[in-house]
Amino acid sequence: MSLWALCALSPGLAENPQAALARKLAARSLDSGFALAHTTFNGMLAASDGKVYHVLCSESVDTGAQMYSYDPATDQIRHLGDLTEASGEKGLKAIPQGKSHVNFVESNGKLYFATHLGYYTSQNGLEKPGVPPPGYQAYPGGHFLAYDMASGKFEKLADAPAGRGIIAMSMDTKRGRLYGLTWPNGEFLRFDLATRSLKDLGPTSQEGEAGTGPTCRVLCRSLPVDPEDGSVYMTTADGDIWHYRYDTDSMEALQGVNLRKDYFGSFNSSPGLGMGYNWRQTFWYAPEKAIYALHGRSGYLFRFDPRTERVDVLERLTSAPSKLSGTNDSFAYGYLGFALGPDGRTVYYLTAGEVRDSSGPAAGRGNRGRRAEDVRLVTYDIPTGTYMDRGAVLLEGGQRPNTVHSIAVTKNGDVFAVATFRRDGRPVADLIRIQAPVSLPIE
Secondary structure: EEEEEEEEOOOOOOOOOOHHOOOOOEEEEOOOOOOOOOOOOOOEEEOOOOOEEEEEOOOOOOOOEEEEEEOOOOOOOEEEEEHHHHHHOOOOOEEEOOOOOOOOEEEOEEEEOOOOOOOEEEOOOEEEEEOOOOEEEEEOOOOOEEEOOOOOOOOEEEOOOOOOOOOEEEOOOOOOEEEEEOOOOEEEEEOOOOOOOOEEEEOOOHHHHHHHHHHHOOOOOOOOOOOOOOEEEEEOOOOOOEEEEEOOOEEEOOOOOOOOHHHHOOOOHHHHHHOOOOOOEEEEEHHOOEEEEEEEOOOOOEEEOOOEEEEEEEEOOOOOOHHHHOOOOOOOOOOEEEOOOOOOEEEEEEEEEOOEOEEOOOOEEEEEOEEEEEEEEEEEEOOOOOEEEEEEEOOOOOOOOOOOOOOOOEEEEOOOEEEEEEEEEEEEEEEEEEOOOOOOOOO
């Protein structure tokens, strides 16, 4: 009997975390051919044409982010375009479109997404928009874009307010609306495809990440859409839940519910504690007409029912090593590689856990001086409430990838992400493929 079937027959089935410590998942690195690639946040989709679309980001002042597709059938990667050029800014000599910080949304043969800057300066340990060097123009602002999968053509749809990137985006495919949150100020945008009209509904979180001291708030990175009524939801670092109402084209803070939960931790407005009470990543779960979300710092999975305005904390999705050690993952924001799988019931989460075996934690330091950690895949079966740590992800030669903030799961259950690892002795960021770690039901 497959593990999936066993879980389906055994409500609440869970193993002792100790049993997962030695479990390994074999992964393979793929070469997109972009030497300047930097950590990707979101920027992925397993599309209906069978291909995996991904963006490789750039911190360069001269070169923007690049978009690719990978065809599992042919094992080939194709370069689709430069996002600065796709935005009509080739030769502008301005800070480029260095990132897409959002996942693609597919609708009617097109992929919709948004661009962001990747060239930063640092101020008191926080990222701020990069100051253009002599001879360069300031960042012109991010854009809503569309990519036609059949023709291979890009289309620029709308511009964010000048100088702002777009750090979060979602789409109401039923009503033809795009929604975005600007960085660093945190303005909520909506764009209507039919009328080509863009509306800025204003700031949502004090002065956002542009603020200083008491006015600084780390911004939400996920804007789930309720397809039933066209509502959009977002959170703040202070724990408030904001509601965009399609019927009134306006924003309001919910009064009867919030995310200030003891289980998540205790946070003040200081951005040094990660994202505060913000949810990190979300998806809409149609069978329950609810939003499933992850609190990044604590790793708790929870469900938000927008009709009853109720939050239920369900399970801690941290890895088995993290559960055993009782330590938070070293990345305070939490991880973005969180998604509902193609079977419509399995949650996939690429998280981290300190390197351990049955005798305890291993010595050594990992990325950027942090303790050595594995990337580990955790799954959670929604109908049965079954948690499982599937194991540590290892590349060729036993190499440990790191800095994973993206995920795409194909129909056969293969898991893709953009990770940082070493190739020919130098660090690179590129696509990795994990062979189907979960047995999915045959369609």
